[in-house]
Amino acid sequence: MVNSPPNDSSMKQSGHEQLEQADYLSVDREQLYYVLHPTTLPLRGRVLLAGPFASERPHRYIPLVRWSRYLANQGFEVMRFDHRGVGESTGRFEDYGFQSWSDDIRHCANWLQSRSPAAPLILHGLGLGALLGDRLFEQGLADIFLAWLPPKSAREMLYEQLKLKMSNNYTLPSSERKTRDQYVADLERGEIVEVEGHNWTPRLWAEAAEYAFGENNPSDPSPGTSPRPRHTAELDALATHTFGGVGPNPLRVPGSGPAMRLVNPDLSQSFDTASAWLNEAVSKAGGNRNA
Amino acid sequence: MRKALQLDIAGHRLFGTLHDRAPLPPQSGTTSERIGVLLMSFGQQPRSWVGDLGSSIADRLEEQGYPTFRFDMPGLGDSPGDIPVHLEELWRDILSGAHEVALHALCEDLVRRFSLKGLVVGGFCGGAVTALYAINSRSPQILGLVLLEPEIALVRTSSPSTAATPAPLTVDSTLEVLDILKTRICSLESWRRLLKGNSDLKFWGKLWYGLLDFTMRKLSNIGRRKKLLPPETNHRMLNAWLLARRLRIPTLVVSVGTPNRSKYYQAYGLQPGVADLKSALQWIEIPNTTHAMLTGGAKEAVGKYTEAWISENFPLGTSKR
Numbered sequence: 038m039v040n041s042p043p044n045d046s047s048m049k050q051s052g053h054e055q056l057e058q059a060d061y062l063s064v065d066r067e068q069l070y071y072v073l074h075p076t077t078l079p080l081r082g083r084v085l086l087a088g089p090f091a092s093e094r095p096h097r098y099i100p101l102v103r104w105s106r107y108l109a110n111q112g113f114e115v116m117r118f119d120h121r122g123v124g125e126s127t128g129r130f131e132d133y134g135f136q137s138w139s140d141d142i143r144h145c146a147n148w149l150q151s152r153s154p155a156a157p158l159i160l161h162g163l164g165l166g167a168l169l170g171d172r173l174f175e176q177g178l179a180d181i182f183l184a185w186l187p188p189k190s191a192r193e194m195l196y197e198q199l200k201l202k203m204s205n206n207y208t209l210p211s212s213e214r215k216t217r218d219q220y221v222a223d224l225e226r227g228e229i230v231e232v233e234g235h236n237w238t239p240r241l242w243a244e245a246a247e248y249a250f251g252e253n254n255p256s257d258p259s260p261g262t263s264p265r266p267r268h269t270a271e272l273d274a275l276a277t278h279t280f281g282g283v284g285p286n287p288l289r290v291p292g293s294g295p296a297m298r299l300v301n302p303d304l305s306q307s308f309d310t311a312s313a314w315l316n317e318a319v320s321k322a323g324g325n326r327n328a
Numbered sequence: 329m330r331k332a333l334q335l336d337i338a339g340h341r342l343f344g345t346l347h348d349r350a351p352l353p354p355q356s357g358t359t360s361e362r363i364g365v366l367l368m369s370f371g372q373q374p375r376s377w378v379g380d381l382g383s384s385i386a387d388r389l390e391e392q393g394y395p396t397f398r399f400d401m402p403g404l405g406d407s408p409g410d411i412p413v414h415l416e417e418l419w420r421d422i423l424s425g426a427h428e429v430a431l432h433a434l435c436e437d438l439v440r441r442f443s444l445k446g447l448v449v450g451g452f453c454g455g456a457v458t459a460l461y462a463i464n465s466r467s468p469q470i471l472g473l474v475l476l477e478p479e480i481a482l483v484r485t486s487s488p489s490t491a492a493t494p495a496p497l498t499v500d501s502t503l504e505v506l507d508i509l510k511t512r513i514c515s516l517e518s519w520r521r522l523l524k525g526n527s528d529l530k531f532w533g534k535l536w537y538g539l540l541d542f543t544m545r546k547l548s549n550i551g552r553r554k555k556l557l558p559p560e561t562n563h564r565m566l567n568a569w570l571l572a573r574r575l576r577i578p579t580l581v582v583s584v585g586t587p588n589r590s591k592y593y594q595a596y597g598l599q600p601g602v603a604d605l606k607s608a609l610q611w612i613e614i615p616n617t618t619h620a621m622l623t624g625g626a627k628e629a630v631g632k633y634t635e636a637w638i639s640e641n642f643p644l645g646t647s648k649r
Contacts, residue, residue: 054408059332059343068330072343072406091380098374098405106408124376125345125383127330205623209586211616234379234622288413297414297485300372301403 052077053109061126062118064144070125071118071145074105078112082157082319083149085179086117087142087166092198092233093282094124097163099301100279107308113315114156116149123235131229131236134244135191139169146178157181157322159315163280165194167269168250174267180322182267183315184250186281191245195237196221202232266318275299276307329390333397335441338433343406344399345375345383347390363471363642364444365389365396366435368427368451368458371419374405377452379622381630388631393644397438401427401458419483422454423562428461435462439469448638450474450580453619460568463577472578472641474634477619480596481560509535558595566596573607580637582630584621585613610637 056075061068086105089097105115120138122130142160150158160179162170167187174182188194199217206213215223220230224242231237251269272280274287279302286299333344367382369375375398376383386396401422402409412418435447446469451459456478462470512518512532557563572579583589583600590613593600601613612633617626 055341057334057341057406057408059334059406061330061332070330070332095373095376095378099372099411102406124374124380125330125332130380202623205618208618209616209624231623234381234384234620234627297416299413300415300418301411301413303413 074109074115081112089164191248368455370455446471448472585615
């Protein structure tokens with residue numbers, strides 16, 4: 038199976054990358070980092086991309102940036118950002134949790150929606166972003182919702198991330214040998230647990246109990262309108278591996294020499310599929326708006 | 329306070345972050361006594377690094393009064409550019425110096441744009457290797473180096489190089505040297521070209537230089553170590569390291585203090601944890617942590633050591649802030 042680097046030449050030629058801008062929004066005395074990917078094409082919609090949990094962020098960054106550029110090349114204006122306490126945004130990780138990160142999404146959505154000309158707002162989440170976006174969408178935020186690889190719940194997501202703590206422990210001879218359940222017990226006892234450089238607080242664990250994906254029934258649409266489009270995409274094996282770290286490298290050919298990991302595979306197939314759904318949803322949302 | 333930067337550097341558009349307590353407007357034509365710090369990430373990681381170690385170090389340095397920059401190299405993080413499909417190919421390219429040209433241009437630009445006296449350049453893992461290559465410019469603006477978990481070995485891949493900058497001829501092992509020599513000496517065509525004066529003298533020059541360098545290194549190792557350097561040794565990186573030491577560029581190395589990691593450095597002729605005042609090298613080992621230097625309190629410790637070392641070697645008293 039051959040996989041060559043994504044062909045970005047069309048994007049370079051149309052100058053979308055030259056228009057990308059990074060800056061900060063002010064939220065409660067902290068700086069919220071964002072990157073805006075404008076489009077030079079007729080505007081189809083604005084996409085707010087809510088990314089994954091802190092410990093997954095560095096590993097999903099490159100494909101998310103590529104996806105943002107792809108969308109800009111399809112006529113969408115894309116905004117992606119870092120939650121407070123994570124990445125380029127300021128603040129201490131331990132001071133924030135699921136509620137404040139939801140507020141960050143809402144803040145960015147308001148900022149994006151205030152731009153002109155008016156266009157449908159698409160809330161698009163990956164992992165944690167999908168989990169938080171699910172609830173916000175049901176509260177009325179955005180015209181369209183697209184979820185990628187949502188965890189079943191915030192607690193399940195955190196429990197999964199504790200594997201990182203375990204693997205670190207097992208590489209160190211003098212480190213503690215606790216199970217994930219023991220770390221959960223520590224959190225419930227009020228202790229702080231460090232995972233991949235971020236301090237998890239008891240509050241984070243407590244808040245996590247309140248977030249589950251798809252638990253909110255879609256609100257009844259107004260008479261004469263159809264429900265706002267929402268979709269949980271089924272990504273193919275390559276995209277699932279790249280965006281979620283799930284499953285083996287699908288491009289690995291047994292006996293083909295040393296195993297190599299993927300950093301920049303050609304995801305155009307998944308991108309085309311997701312983009313086609315977005316185009317359809319935008320048309321539908323446009324119909325709803327007119328109605 | 330953080331400021332988002334987007335700079336056009338060496339044909340690339342690089343995204344970065346400036347940490348500065350009171351950002352001054354860029355000045356031109358004047359030089360201040362301010363010393364900046366530039367931190368380089370490695371491989372696929374965005375410029376905040378895994379566990380946001382890079383941004384936490386930058387926050388500390390900002391608190392101390394040092395304007396600190398972090399940048400994404402081409403194709404990484406927010407910076408546009410092309411990178412290979414496979415991670416190991418990306419690593420190989422970076423370790424071979426794919427970011428060196430952009431780094432030199434970036435350092436020059438930052439010093440000029442922000443009217444700095446110079447920069448301390450640092451990085452993590454392969455980012456430390458890129459930081460070390462800053463020394464190759466022999467620019468007086470490179471004032472110091474901070475190398476966190478520097479990687480000495482090259483990465484082997486099953487595909488040809490796609491490095492943007494072709495690496496110079498290096499002699500990786502005795503076997504490879506002998507192989508090249510044997511091919512050339514046994515080739516009638518090679519002798520014919522040499523006698524006619526058409527021989528590629530550049531090749532022979534590089535080869536003999538490589539052999540001489542190799543032999544000198546071996547001789548200098550007599551009495552200190554018995555084994556040859558491993559075949560995957562990144563000689564280019566070690567040469568830059570030697571140059572930094574010869575030039576007495578103040579250098580801080582922070583590495584993981586586990587027995588395996590110590591053996592790793594010793595295999596390349598280095599002495600982890602041992603300071604060398606003569607060449608202005610300080611080497612600190614952090615015990616009971618992993619390569620990412622996050623767990624076991626390492627994230628805090630790395631920040632503290634870096635902050636203390638920079639304050640000691642580049643005191644703010646000399647700046648005109």
